[in-house]
Amino acid sequence: MVSFRERFARMLSPKIEAVGLEVGTSALKVVELRAGNPPTLSALAVRPMPAGLVSEDEVTDQQGLAEEIKALFQEAGIQKRFTVTAVSNRQAITRNIHVPRMSVAELDEAIRWEAERYIPFPIDEVVLDYFVLDNPEDVAEGEQLEVVIAAARLDEVSQQVDYLKHAGLEPHVIDVKPFSLLRALRGSLHGEHLTKATLSGQNFTEGNEIGVVLEIAASTSTVTLVRGQRVLMNRNINVSSDDFTTAIQRAFGLDFDSAEEVKLEYGTATIPTEDEEDLLNFDAKREQFSPSRVYDALRPVLVELTTEIRRSLEFFRVQSGDATISRMLVTGGGAKLRGLPDAIGDALGIKVELGDPWLAVTFDEGRFDSQYLKKIAPEFAVPLGLALRGVAGVD
Helix, strand or coil: CCCCCHHHHHHHHHCCEEEEECCCEEEEEEEEEECCCCCCCEEEEEEEECCCCCCCCCCEEEEHHHHHHHHHHHHCCCCEEEEEEEEECCCCEEEEEEECCHHHHHHHHHHHHHHHHCCCCHHHHHHEEEEECCCCHHCCCCEEEEEEEEEEHHHHHHHHHHHHHHCCCEEEEEHHHHHHHHHHCCHHHHHHCCCCCCCCCCCCCCCCEEEEEEEEECCCCEEEECCEEEEEEEEEEEHHHHHHHHHHHHHEEEEEHHHHHHHHHHHCCCCCHHHHHHHCCCCCCCCCHHHHHHHHHHHHHHHHHHHHHHHHHHHHHHHHHCCCCEEEECCCCCCCCCHHHHHHHHHCCEEEECCCCHCCCCCCCCCCCCHHHHHHHHHHHHHHHHHHHHHCEEC
């Protein structure tokens, strides 16, 4: 029971609401929500990342990046300065580990020692946090607790804090992208909007069903497996959205931006039908950029992507011994490639759909164009998930 003193302290120190900011290699994205059940979208913006500021998730120009973040917030009309952001997939290390049942004080020390087995850096050089997946009261003496740990290098986190402060922001939480994705895609995993009745205590999946979330970002991709509210595995794979663009760039002798445009206008992840050929070949470029030729350029990357996903799922099956995986959600900028969910589903023999982060919030259709939100949905799962953390009672 909460004491009167604790209640009074909470009244004097209200919960801080923070916006969600994603710093990616190709773009900056911000989302502001208004707290509620479910929360309401109040502002968003996206800004292309200028060349020379970030290279392979490493910030090379802090001051330049800070100026771009300032411009992003001005464009969105956001006044709040508290932010929830995330380390990149390459910078984050997440593992599920098992430890004997013990007190919280003992657990803090045990996790630190156990984490050294999984983190390829000296433990004093990382920022480490963990979450206990099991209720200790439900675990008998002699049995083990399952704990998910997350770590990032201290210098990388410090750099992130520095450029956010240079942008006039107050970093309040630094999250891990896969967890932000799951927060945003709960509605998609259930196939419904998160109403007041379903938002509280919402599981990611029902029963023993295992869901998979695939994020195809600009420079890296992640495969995350989840059951209920429990993350079972998170793995980075080295096939990304930029690899599709680079394949077109090489095949047609284009610069990167032109290849990106061809990918989105003419690219398809499935063998083009005659109707698709007619639909997509609508101007003078039809001979050079026929969907069949673009598909031929993309196909080796598609094969590599599905092979890496299959390896990740097989690795999990071997480790768990009992895993029925029947559904996958695809998100990230790379998910905008036409027909990609169908191509992955056909290759793996499972149901694959685009994730819709907007199911987790409501929005005023007079302010926000629903068709535009649908178009950008794959790219906004992470910043929306960060914004959801920002209005979920962050202390």
